[in-house]
Amino acid sequence: MEKNFTFAPLITEIEIKHRIDELAEQIAKEFGDEEVILVAILKGSFIFTADLLRSLYQYNVHPQMDFLRASSYGHSEVSSGTVKITLGTTIPLNGKNILLVDDICDSGRTLKSIEATMKEYGAIKVKTCVLMDKPSRREVEYVPNFIGFEIPDKFVIGYGLDYAEKYRDIPYIAVVQHN
Ligand code: IMP
Ligand code: MG
Numbered sequence: 001m002e003k004n005f006t007f008a009p010l011i012t013e014i015e016i017k018h019r020i021d022e023l024a025e026q027i028a029k030e031f032g033d034e035e036v037i038l039v040a041i042l043k044g045s046f047i048f049t050a051d052l053l054r055s056l057y058q059y060n061v062h063p064q065m066d067f068l069r070a071s072s073y074g075h076s077e078v079s080s081g082t083v084k085i086t087l088g089t090t091i092p093l094n095g096k097n098i099l100l101v102d103d104i105c106d107s108g109r110t111l112k113s114i115e116a117t118m119k120e121y122g123a124i125k126v127k128t129c130v131l132m133d134k135p136s137r138r139e140v141e142y143v144p145n146f147i148g149f150e151i152p153d154k155f156v157i158g159y160g161l162d163y164a165e166k167y168r169d170i171p172y173i174a175v176v177q178h179n
Contacts, residue, residue: 007167007174010156011149016131016172019148020048020055023129026146027052027099028059030127036097038063039089039118041070041110044103047160047168048131048148052101063099066091072109083113094122103161104132108142132156132173149173 040049049065056063069087098118105111111128118126129146136153157163158170 005163005176005178007157007170008177009172010151010154010175011132011159011173013172016148016159017051020051021058023146023148024052024055024059024061027127027129028056028061030145031061031097031099034097034125036061036063036099037066037091037093038099038101039066039068041100041102041114042067042087043069043168044161045101045131048103049101052129064091068114070110070114072107083110085114085117093118096123097125098123098127100126100128102128102130102144103159104134104156105130105142105144105147106134106137107139109140111144112140112142131159 038049038053040046053063053065066089067087068085068089070083070085072083100111100114100118102111111130115126115128127145130144131148132151133144133147133149134151134153154175156173156175157167158172158174160168161173162168163176
C-alpha cells in the first residue's frame with residue numbers, strides 16, 4: 001500500500017547529540033553532588049532519556065532510573081488538567097530529587113500534573129527536562145526547566161516519538177507531511 005505521507009527532517013542526529021550534551025551540562029550544574037532520580041515518561045522519551053543518561057555520565061552524574069506511563073483524559077473530560085498515571089515508579093520518591101524527562105511539552109498538562117504528583121509522593125526537588133517544546137500549544141501555564149529545542153506547532157516523529165506507534169526508530173526528528 002502506498003504511504004500517503006512523507007517525513008521532512010526537522011532536527012538532525014548531530015544537532016540532537018550536541019544539544020543533549022549542553023542539557024547534561026546544565027543538569028549537572030543544577031544537581032551538583034546531590035543524588036537524583038531520572039524519571040522517564042514512557043513511551044516517547046525512552047531514546048532521549050537513554051542518551052541523556054549517558055551524556056550525564058560525562059559530567060559525573062550517576063542518577064537512579066525509574067519510569068512511568070501517563071495518559072491524559074479525552075479533551076472534553078479535562079477541566080482540571082488531570083493526567084492518569086497508568087504505570088507507576090518503583091523507587092520510593094520520598095525525600096528525593098527528581099528529574100522528569102519527557103519527549104515533548106505540548107499542552108503542558110502531562111508535566112504539570114506529574115510534577116505535582118511527584119511532590120505529593122514527597123519528592124524534595126522536581127525539575128523537568130524535555131527534548132522539544134511547543135509553547136504555542138500550551139493550555140496550562142507551564143515552563144519546563146530544561147528544553148532541548150523549541151519547535152513550531154507541527155506533529156513530529158522519530159527519536160522515540162511515534163506516529164500510530166511506529167517510526168520511533170527514525171534516528172532524527174521529522175515532521176509528518178500528508179500528501
Ligand atoms: P501534553 O504536554 O500533556 O499535551 O502532552 C505531551 C505528550 O503528547 C507527549 O509526551 C507526547 O507523547 C504527545 N505529543 C505531543 N505532541 C507530539 C508530537 O508532535 N509527536 C508525537 N507525540 C506528541
Ligand atoms: Mg508522551
